[in-house]
Each structure stands twice: as structure tokens, then as C-alpha cells.
Amino acid sequence: MTGKIIKGIAGFYYVHVIDSGIYECKAKGAFRKDKIKPLVGDDVIIDVISEEEKTGNVVKLLPRRTELIRPAVANVDQALLIFATKNPEPNLNLLDRFLCMMEEQELPIVICFNKEDIADEGFEQKMRDTYERAGYKVIFSSTKEDKGINEIKQILQGKTSTVAGPSGVGKSSIVNMLTEGQSMETGEVSEKIGRGKHTTRHSELLYLGEDTFIMDTPGFSSLFVPKLEPVDLYTLFPEFIGPAANCKFTGCAHDKEPKCGVKLAVENGEIAKSRYENYLQIYGEMVNERNNKYR
Incomplete structure (x- = not known):
């Protein structure tokens, strides 16, 4: 049975299998022997131990398309960086560090400025001039007025995306709007893996349907310095x-x-x-x- 690891905690891997649900799995000893560590985002083959209890073993990792170091996650297709237009004021130095981090890992990037409804006059054009000229896709959104959310959904469609940004910018509100109307199966994900209990320490994939996943990424540091010369x-x-x-x-x-x-x-x-x-x-x-x- 093939699925995707959506979370890993204390040696347990929670594997999402389309149309079957979430299985709590352990990795076989061969992975430790070969010094291979399964990552969130890995596509894997599992053997089911109990269908009733939804338990199993990860027996094989399928080839990774990509592997990020920070955060440690596999098979991510793009990054969505979320900043606010105001409250808090956008820290463009931090944004540029985020961009460097993703560029260093060769990951396509989309920039979203949330809270469009309270933006100062001229701010949108200035940010578009700055970042579209640099080659980035720029979106303006407002969770309060439900603007830009459909555009974000279209960009995420059929991909695994990491979502990052500083606190207070409305990242959680956007994620909540994106995950509205999820299936019961996806609700089971939250219940089974205890979403919210480890939000600051663990990366977690959320299933949005139709082969679309997002990862709310914890722990980005403003002190990031690239590793190249x-x-x-x-x-x-x-x-x-x-x-x-x-x-x-x-x-x-x-x-x-x-x-x-x-x-x-x-x-x-x-x-x-x-x-x-x-x-x-x-x-x-x-x-x-x-x-x-x-x-």
C-alpha cells in the first residue's frame, strides 16, 4: 500500500493513504541500519498490521524528487511565503532571508502579502515593483474580506507546498480557510495525530484533496545566513x-x-x-x- 508521510513524532510516522485513511507506522530496522531517515513528505510503501487500528510498518521509501534541509522535508514543490501588509509591519530583511533560504534549496517561491484591506496606499505597487521584477509571483490577500484565497488555492493545486512566515501575519487564518470543507478523512488526520499539540516543533502536512498538500512550517530563523561563499x-x-x-x-x-x-x-x-x-x-x-x- 502506497502513501505519504504527513507527520513524524518520536519514531512514529503517520502515513496518509488516499481513500483509506491515516496509518500509524514504525520504520523497519533496515532504515536505521542503512542510516536512512524517513522524512515528512516521503512517498512510502507500508505493510498494514491492523486495518481496524490503522497501524503498519514503513517498508520502503520511494525516490525523492526534492529534499529540503530547513525544514527537513521531502518532495516539496514550492514555498508560499506569507507576510502582512501591516500589523505587523513587513520586515523585508526577513523576507529576503526567507527568499535566500528557498533559492539556496532551488525551490520555486510565491510571495503572499496578507491583510490587503489595511495596506497603506501605494504599498501593493511598491511590493510588486520590488519582487515581481525579481521574478517572483506576488499575491495580495485578505482573510477578513476573503480576497486572494481562490488564487492561492489555484497555485497550490496538485502540489506539495511549504507555508512559512513570521507570527501575526495571518498565516493560520489562511491555512484555516484553505482547509475549510475538508473530507471526514482529513478530519481524521487531525484527530489521529493530535494537530495543535506540537505545532511549534514538528512539521506537518495537511491534505487539501486532489493530491494537494500544504505544510505549516515552524521554526524559521531570522538569523539565517546562506552556506555558500x-x-x-x-x-x-x-x-x-x-x-x-x-x-x-x-x-x-x-x-x-x-x-x-x-x-x-x-x-x-x-x-x-x-x-x-x-x-x-x-x-x-x-x-x-x-x-x-x-x-
Whole structure:
């Protein structure tokens, strides 16, 4: 029987099997022997021990399409990053760090600004200019006025998506609206795995139907610093890549160097100033971290 791991706690894996329900499973000893750890999002084959009690064993992991490190999850197709237009004020430095994290893991990204109903005049256009120019899909939503939710549903359809964002932005409200009208089978998921008891510590997939899953992701840190070399940081800012080809010097850090294509693009309004300033801050942190490492 084939299913998908939707949650893992203390050695137990909860496997969702379409039309059959949720099975509480343990992984066979061979996984430990081979140093393979099943992840949330893994497609697996299970042997059923008890159909009545919905228990079984995970006997095989199917090939992973993708594997993220932070959060540790398999087979994610895209990331949905949710920030608020206001209350709390959007921290664009944190947003750009989230984007770097997902870019580093080569994951397609959609940005959602919630609370559109209280946005300051001009905010939407400014964010579209900043992030659509960088190549990202940008959505504005309002759970209060039920705006943008259908667009989000369409983007999620048929995919496994990780949902992330800081507290207070309405992430839970959006997730609740997305999961409204779920089948009894999906309600069973919540009951069986105790949704809400471990929300800050464990990643969990929610089944929305028709091969669509979302993962409410805990624990993203504002202190995230990319692991690549500082000189390569610009590759995590998609709109920097073209202008960087015009830099006079090989290995240009796009900071103090003369005749820098990226700085020229900022001056010409092709790259948002906020994005460039956040790049410089993250770059400085990466350089300091590297220098401290070799002291």
C-alpha cells in the first residue's frame, strides 16, 4: 500500500493513504541500519498490521524528487511565503532571508502579502515593483474580506507546498480557510495525530484533496545566513544575475568595487534599493562568519 508521510513524532510516522485513511507506522530496522531517515513528505510503501487500528510498518521509501534541509522535508514543490501588509509591519530583511533560504534549496517561491484591506496606499505597487521584477509571483490577500484565497488555492493545486512566515501575519487564518470543507478523512488526520499539540516543533502536512498538500512550517530563523561563499550570494538574488555579468572585475562583491553592474542597476531603478541594502547586510554577516571561522 502506497502513501505519504504527513507527520513524524518520536519514531512514529503517520502515513496518509488516499481513500483509506491515516496509518500509524514504525520504520523497519533496515532504515536505521542503512542510516536512512524517513522524512515528512516521503512517498512510502507500508505493510498494514491492523486495518481496524490503522497501524503498519514503513517498508520502503520511494525516490525523492526534492529534499529540503530547513525544514527537513521531502518532495516539496514550492514555498508560499506569507507576510502582512501591516500589523505587523513587513520586515523585508526577513523576507529576503526567507527568499535566500528557498533559492539556496532551488525551490520555486510565491510571495503572499496578507491583510490587503489595511495596506497603506501605494504599498501593493511598491511590493510588486520590488519582487515581481525579481521574478517572483506576488499575491495580495485578505482573510477578513476573503480576497486572494481562490488564487492561492489555484497555485497550490496538485502540489506539495511549504507555508512559512513570521507570527501575526495571518498565516493560520489562511491555512484555516484553505482547509475549510475538508473530507471526514482529513478530519481524521487531525484527530489521529493530535494537530495543535506540537505545532511549534514538528512539521506537518495537511491534505487539501486532489493530491494537494500544504505544510505549516515552524521554526524559521531570522538569523539565517546562506552556506555558500559570500562572493556567490548574489546568485540567490535572481535580479542581480543579469547585471552582475556587466561588472568590470571578476569576483565583484557588488559593494565597494567601481564599475559594478549591480550597483548601476540599483541606480537605474532596475533593482530595488531595499533588496540591495539587504544583500549588503547578509553579505557582511557572511564575511564576518567566515573570518571568525578561520581565526
